[in-house]
Amino acid sequence: MTKPLPLALTMGEPAGIGGELTLKAWLRRHDLTNPFLAVDDPDRLRSIAQSLGWDVPIAVIAAAEQAKDVFADALPVLPQPLVRAVKPGSPDPANGSAVMASIQRAVLLTQAGDTAAMVTNPIHKAVLYQAGFAFPGHTEYLAHLLGVDGAEVMMLACPHLRVVPVTIHVSLAQAAAGLTTQAIIHAGQVTAQALRRDFGIAAPRLAVAGLNPHAGENGAMGNEDAAIVAPAVAALRAQGIDANGPLPADTLFHARARAGYDAALCMYHDQALIPIKTIDFDGGVNITLGLPIIRTSPDHGTAFALAGTGLAVETSLMAALNMAAAMAANRSRPHG
Ligand SMILES: NC(=O)C1=CN([C@@H]2O[C@H](COP(=O)(O)OP(=O)(O)OC[C@H]3O[C@@H](n4cnc5c(N)ncnc54)[C@H](O)[C@@H]3O)[C@@H](O)[C@H]2O)C=CC1
Numbered sequence: 001m002t003k004p005l006p007l008a009l010t011m012g013e014p015a016g017i018g019g020e021l022t023l024k025a026w027l028r029r030h031d032l033t034n035p036f037l038a039v040d041d042p043d044r045l046r047s048i049a050q051s052l053g054w055d056v057p058i059a060v061i062a063a064a065e066q067a068k069d070v071f072a073d074a075l076p077v078l079p080q081p082l083v084r085a086v087k088p089g090s091p092d093p094a095n096g097s098a099v100m101a102s103i104q105r106a107v108l109l110t111q112a113g114d115t116a117a118m119v120t121n122p123i124h125k126a127v128l129y130q131a132g133f134a135f136p137g138h139t140e141y142l143a144h145l146l147g148v149d150g151a152e153v154m155m156l157a158c159p160h161l162r163v164v165p166v167t168i169h170v171s172l173a174q175a176a177a178g179l180t181t182q183a184i185i186h187a188g189q190v191t192a193q194a195l196r197r198d199f200g201i202a203a204p205r206l207a208v209a210g211l212n213p214h215a216g217e218n219g220a221m222g223n224e225d226a227a228i229v230a231p232a233v234a235a236l237r238a239q240g241i242d243a244n245g246p247l248p249a250d251t252l253f254h255a256r257a258r259a260g261y262d263a264a265l266c267m268y269h270d271q272a273l274i275p276i277k278t279i280d281f282d283g284g285v286n287i288t289l290g291l292p293i294i295r296t297s298p299d300h301g302t303a304f305a306l307a308g309t310g311l312a313v314e315t316s317l318m319a320a321l322n323m324a325a326a327m328a329a330n331r332s333r334p335h336g
Pocket residue numbers: 017121122123124125126138286297298299300301302303304305306311312313314316
């Protein structure tokens with residue numbers, strides 16, 4: 001049997017928990033579907049492993065194809081040197097160029113088909129902005145690198161819930177002011193396609209949350225639900241997508257409600273992310289839909305206070321690695 005293609009795992013913010021999560025994921029490699037390679041600085045990974053007393057041999061590789069042969073015995077690393085030595089918890093914007101280069105190289109590897117998908121370790125947005133990063137996060141940066149600006153859709157998934165924030169990294173005021181029927185339709189179309197292609201759900205059901213309390217209460221609590229959200233639901237239904245809403249968001253996430261849909265379209269970041277991070281912070285996966293490649297990520301951030309302690313929980317990264325592998329396997333299967 002041929003070995004599955006490796007996944008490309010980025011460095012993330014080097015002062016955060018990404019490095020130790022990468023090492024922990026390799027130590028738990030028997031729980032992974034696919035091997036992975038780290039696009040990272042081999043010296044910093046060696047130094048974290050040594051300081052934590054973890055036995056992780058590092059294999060510096062020159063090409064992705066070498067990863068699957070060494071993975072059983074060593075962590076394969078495509079070298080991406082840091083600019084400055086790192087102190088855990090103390091980020092240095094001088095390393096921003098290496099953080100961005102790691103993301104760019106993972107994109108290129110996956111675009112070329114050398115890796116099955118890319119998985120990103122968390123970046124620290126404010127630190128990267130100081131290094132000239134001009135995007136709200138990976139989601140928008142990846143769309144830009146891949147030439148599909150505006151097509152990106154963020155999904156977060158755990159075994160009990162999938163959520164899609166229609167507006168993403170903007171203030172609450174901007175989310176309300178900038179919400180459009182077209183953005184909801186786009187998110188619904190991309191989500192329905194992903195549920196079919198990547199998650200094997202033949203007839204996906206979408207729940208569409210309202211923006212306002214009680215989905216506007218017939219206009220008494222805002223007119224956006226009737227004026228913006230309801231027309232989007234109607235348009236999605238007219239395209240054959242099983243969408244329902246606008247539904248009051250406060251009653252959308254309890255267990256009986258969740259059984260009624262495959263993904264919830266939410267109108268703003270926290271409406272989507274609070275329920276999933278509450279239900280399954282340690283198992284949530286962030287997925288960028290709408291790209292020509294597969295990208296997943298743990299649902300959490302850089303957790304500076306934990307960096308260097310070895311205490312960061314690796315399960316969200318493990319879930320991201322296995323979800324990327326499962327999505328790649330689904331995409332490579334012939335669809336009737
Ligand atoms: N995909 C990405 O690159 C993401 C990046 N971020 C960025 O991370 C930075 C820090 O964000 P915060 O809001 O502080 O969120 P955070 O997720 O880094 O931390 C929130 C809380 O969860 C804990 N935590 C996080 N990950 C953990 C893990 N694996 N094991 C155990 N405990 C964990 C932290 O210690 C902290 O108490 C920000 O710059 C944010 O933008 C946040 C989410 C995703």
